[in-house]
Amino acid sequence: MPSSGPAQPPSPPGTAKRGRPPAPISPDAGPSHRAWLEPVRSTLFTSGLTLDDLVDRSGYSKTRISELLRGNGYYPAWEITFSVTRALGVPTQPLRRLWTAAAREARKGNDWIRHCIQQVAHDGDTPPLPYQAFTETMQPAYSEYARAFLLTDQRTRFVVHETFDILWLSWGEAAASANLNRYAWQLFRSRVMLRTPRYPDGQPDLRAAVFSTCEIHDNNPGHLVALTELIDLFDALTCLPDDQMDVAVLQHLCGLSGHQIPDVLGMPPAIVRAVDHHARATVEVLLNTPTPE
Known part of the structure; x- marks a missing residue:
């Protein structure tokens, strides 16, 4: 039976040597x-x-x-x-x-x-105030990004809340990192990509997100042409390197402004502008390259 004595917190950082890492996680763990x-x-x-x-x-x-x-x-x-x-x-x-x-x-x-x-009685924990402020600030942008890939509100809420719970567990490490926003984004992105539909070659599949765009909902006579063009565009976006795809998705699918994206991604504004420039050039090349027959 487990001990009922009070928990003893770990030693403060810098006062204890790192323990030996446990054996690897079983491949059966989901x-x-x-x-x-x-x-x-x-x-x-x-x-x-x-x-x-x-x-x-x-x-x-x-x-x-x-x-x-x-x-x-x-x-x-x-x-x-x-x-x-x-x-x-x-x-x-x-x-x-x-x-x-x-x-x-x-x-x-x-x-x-x-x-x-x-079987276990335990009072609720109070999250750190900086953590609360950070998650409240990032939740809207994170939700829009997750919805672009996961499509439903239920899946979106799950992955955003999962990310924030993992971030709470790791808050000491995250807050001590060189770039909290970048740390959190990379954690969040990994959870989204883990559950994103994919093509057989592993490329993310954004085709279903086309049907949530205003061009399709306008129901104009050329909507079938717009549908085909958007599918090609979204396929091109998922061929981009990670940072380029993220900037493009946040700006063009999620509607974030150029001023918001650097804070969400944890990247300097100048780098985000350069990444956006390269993304546009790459997409243009991809869209204008004939498909092999």
Whole structure:
């Protein structure tokens, strides 16, 4: 049984050596499982704690903790997940939401999930004020970008909230990074691309986003021509390098102004202008290159 004693936070940064990284995550762990497991492992590594330390602080055996950290075997119950992560000082509220999504991914029923959570009493965490300010600022732009690729409001909300929960778990690392906005964007983008429909060659498929554009909804006599042209345009956008595609999508599909995009991407305005210039030139070449028969 897990210890009921108070959690002991990790040593302050700079006072402990990095611990040995755990064994690699099992390939059987799904995307939602990795969403919380990766930041937890990162916290353990930077904390300087060992598996023996976690055994002492959580009350669980080294074997069970090792399996949890590898995502190996059965999906872990909330009780052991909470006990181990509490020993690491990981905030519970975002972790519980991520754990719940991963439990559903692992085909756990709602009754099992509810029972697991009810075994552990815990007050809600209060997110850091800078985190709250950052996520409130970025949510509109992030939502528009996610909707361009994921199409539905439900998928959009899920991936944005998932990103913000992971960011909360990793807030110490994110806030200490050289560029918080860039750190957060790259995290968010990776979660969107993980769930984006793709062509067989792996290229993102934006064709369905064409039907949300005003040109198609105008229902003018030339809408079939516009549809074909837009499909070609959106296919060209997804052939661009990552930064070029992001600038093009944010500006032309999401409607962000040139003043907003640098802050969202965490890039200097001059770099964003240069990236946009290269993106336009590349798209023009792609659209004017004859398709091989």
